[in-house]
Amino acid sequence: MKSLLPLNTFHVQNLQLIVNRLHLLLHSTALAFLFYYRFCFLFQLPQNRQGYGLLSWLLVFASETILSFVWILDQAFRWRPISRSVFPERLPEDHKLPPIDVFICTADPTKEPTLDVMNTVLSAMALDYPPEKLHVYLSDDGGSPLTLHGVREAWKFARCWLPFCTRYKIKNRCPKAYFSASEDHADDADFARSSLYLADKHKIKEQYEGFKEEIKAFRKDRPFSRDHPSVIEVIQESITDDVDNVKMPVLVYVSREKKASHPHHFKAGALNVLLRVSSVMSNSPYILVLDCDMFCNDPTSARYAMCFHLDPKMSSSLSFVQFPQKFHNISKNDIYDSQLRSLFSLQWQGMDGLKGPVMSGTGFYIKRASLFGNCARKGSDLLQQKEQFGSSNEFIRSLDGNNTSDLVSDQKYAFLEEPHFLASCSYEIGTKWGEEVGFLYYSVVEDYLTGFVLHSDGWTSVFCEPSKPQFLGTATTNLNDVLIQGTRWYSGLFENGINRFCPLIYGPTRMPLLQCLCFAWLTYFPLYCLPLWCLATVPQLSLLNGIPLYPKLF
Numbered sequence: 001m002k003s004l005l006p007l008n009t010f011h012v013q014n015l016q017l018i019v020n021r022l023h024l025l026l027h028s029t030a031l032a033f034l035f036y037y038r039f040c041f042l043f044q045l046p047q048n049r050q051g052y053g054l055l056s057w058l059l060v061f062a063s064e065t066i067l068s069f070v071w072i073l074d075q076a077f078r079w080r081p082i083s084r085s086v087f088p089e090r091l092p093e094d095h096k097l098p099p100i101d102v103f104i105c106t107a108d109p110t111k112e113p114t115l116d117v118m119n120t121v122l123s124a125m126a127l128d129y130p131p132e133k134l135h136v137y138l139s140d141d142g143g144s145p146l147t148l149h150g151v152r153e154a155w156k157f158a159r160c161w162l163p164f165c166t167r168y169k170i171k172n173r174c175p176k177a178y179f180s181a182s183e184d185h186a187d188d189a190d191f192a193r194s195s196l197y198l199a200d201k202h203k204i205k206e207q208y209e210g211f212k213e214e215i216k217a218f219r220k221d222r223p224f225s226r227d228h229p230s231v232i233e234v235i236q237e238s239i240t241d242d243v244d245n246v247k248m249p250v251l252v253y254v255s256r257e258k259k260a261s262h263p264h265h266f267k268a269g270a271l272n273v274l275l276r277v278s279s280v281m282s283n284s285p286y287i288l289v290l291d292c293d294m295f296c297n298d299p300t301s302a303r304y305a306m307c308f309h310l311d312p313k314m315s316s317s318l319s320f321v322q323f324p325q326k327f328h329n330i331s332k333n334d335i336y337d338s339q340l341r342s343l344f345s346l347q348w349q350g351m352d353g354l355k356g357p358v359m360s361g362t363g364f365y366i367k368r369a370s371l372f373g374n375c376a377r378k379g380s381d382l383l384q385q386k387e388q389f390g391s392s393n394e395f396i397r398s399l400d401g402n403n404t405s406d407l408v409s410d411q412k413y414a415f416l417e418e419p420h421f422l423a424s425c426s427y428e429i430g431t432k433w434g435e436e437v438g439f440l441y442y443s444v445v446e447d448y449l450t451g452f453v454l455h456s457d458g459w460t461s462v463f464c465e466p467s468k469p470q471f472l473g474t475a476t477t478n479l480n481d482v483l484i485q486g487t488r489w490y491s492g493l494f495e496n497g498i499n500r501f502c503p504l505i506y507g508p509t510r511m512p513l514l515q516c517l518c519f520a521w522l523t524y525f526p527l528y529c530l531p532l533w534c535l536a537t538v539p540q541l542s543l544l545n546g547i548p549l550y551p552k553l554f
């Protein structure tokens with residue numbers, strides 16, 4: 001009976017849909033009149049086509065054209081908004097659930113405080129999922145001894161933290177957030193006032209303080225260089241005092257090799273190394289990608305995601321389940337809209353009604369096989385596969401998809417030869433990594449591009465937005481950071497609108513038109529700044545100089 005019921009359902013938001021489409025009709029009629037007026041004016045009288053008057057007209061006309069173009073693209077998001085529900089209680093029993101690898105990226109311990117990164121790691125280890133099916137990989141691009149020390153300490157702390165969370169069904173499993181939450185928030189269960197719970201809570205708080213001290217006390221003066229060899233440590237193996245029989249997820253620290261002479265491709269490069277290293281260790285079919293500044297706020301996300309990935313109706317074409325980015329540090333007035341509200345509540349819902357939302361960098365559960373594109377097809381010969389994936393036989397063997405999670409604890413990996421080879425910076429030379437395989441390198445917004453190409457290859461995605469945010473991140477809240485991040489995102493996005501991945505050229509033969517328009521909106525909306533400048537100056541100057549730009553009403 002259990003398996004017959006659907007794991008998820010969706011419903012089209014009909015009222016929203018009708019309002020949106022009526023608005024589309026009304027607004028486009030108004031636009032048609034505006035354009036008619038502009039054309040008539042230019043072609044009616046010859047004197048309209050000379051001097052400053054003409055210049056102002058053309059500038060305003062060009063601005064209106066750009067705005068209308070961006071507006072038309074934006075309508076695709078509003079065409080068919082849907083919302084979804086999931087039923088995790090209908091999932092198969094724990095032993096039948098597929099394994100998951102969690103990838104967390106960090107790059108710089110000075111900008112990304114180690115304690116916060118470890119909180120993200122701990123919250124991921126404490127996901128509500130069978131621990132033997134969970135493998136957490138931390139990629140440290142800084143190659144910092146402090147981060148490695150932090151991971152070892154985090155593992156020790158996790159040995160008490162995880163049982164505490166399961167015993168009391170703690171909902172907020174990021175220790176920092178749990179201890180700083182107000183009492184009523186943290187403890188809403190029946191036993192909240194029981195003396196046993198309070199005593200345990202007190203004890204675990206002390207252990208957390210000890211863990212914090214351990215990280216603080218670490219010598220930080222060691223400079224970290226851009227050149228460093230790869231360091232890989234399966235934390236599970238380094239601890240021997242198996243006092244209590246606590247089942248723990250595997251925790252792996254990976255710092256890939258870096259040389260100034262080799263491009264490292266930022267986060268996409270780090271994720272691809274994790275993809276390779278994990279494939280010869282746990283090789284889980286599903287991967288959760290997290291930024292180090294984004295912790296799991298609710299432990300149920302893995303089960304929620306599996307409600308889609310295990311749904312036989314959608315799983316064959318489903319590449320990833322995207323959760324919205326929500327933030328814990330939004331200021332009261334949020335004057336820069338750091339929450340990115342329209343993206344994560346309105347537009348992603350709209351794309352969900354088409355072929356699925358854009359990959360948003362963090363908080364998504366992706367099917368590993370989808371990242372190997374068409375290259376991984378069975379039957380292609382070994383030589384060809386080596387050209388695409390590099391020369392590791394073990395990696396190529398892993399493409400068959402047979403999970404090898406028991407190998408993590410195998411003696412074979414005591415020396416970790418193969419993972420080191422896969423994490424070396426020369427491994428990718430001459431291969432298709434970053435071009436056709438894994439996360440793509442052509443863009444600073446690797447998430448957008450990888451998602452776009454996946455959609456072009458026929459994969460779909462799903463947007464899952466439960467009422468309680470599953471992940472909480474740190475938003476940019478001051479003008480300086482907003483401008484730096486904005487410039488990086490919008491220039492990166494716009495670049496994708498004018499290179500060979502232009503959604504309006506590359507897309508239409510590969511995906512439905514409305515989906516193309518959504519991607520096109522993302523790449524072209526940075527053009528907004530041009531009409532903004534024009535309309536903030538030209539009409540005002542024209543008014544002062546007596547140049548009419550708009551029709552007289554009376």
Ligand SMILES: O=c1ccn([C@@H]2O[C@H](COP(=O)(O)OP(=O)(O)O[C@H]3O[C@H](CO)[C@@H](O)[C@H](O)[C@H]3O)[C@@H](O)[C@H]2O)c(=O)[nH]1
Binds near residue numbers: 293362
């Ligand atoms: O060389 C690098 C650079 C960055 N990172 C990590 O990548 C993540 C995101 O980088 P960040 O500098 O915080 O960028 P944001 O602008 O905050 O990130 C947003 O935009 C990125 C680019 O689109 C996406 O990858 C992110 O997921 C998304 O949250 C962080 O965890 C970093 O530690 C690395 O691992 N290696």
Ligand SMILES: [Mn+2]
Binds near residue numbers: 291293
């Ligand atoms: Mn960030």
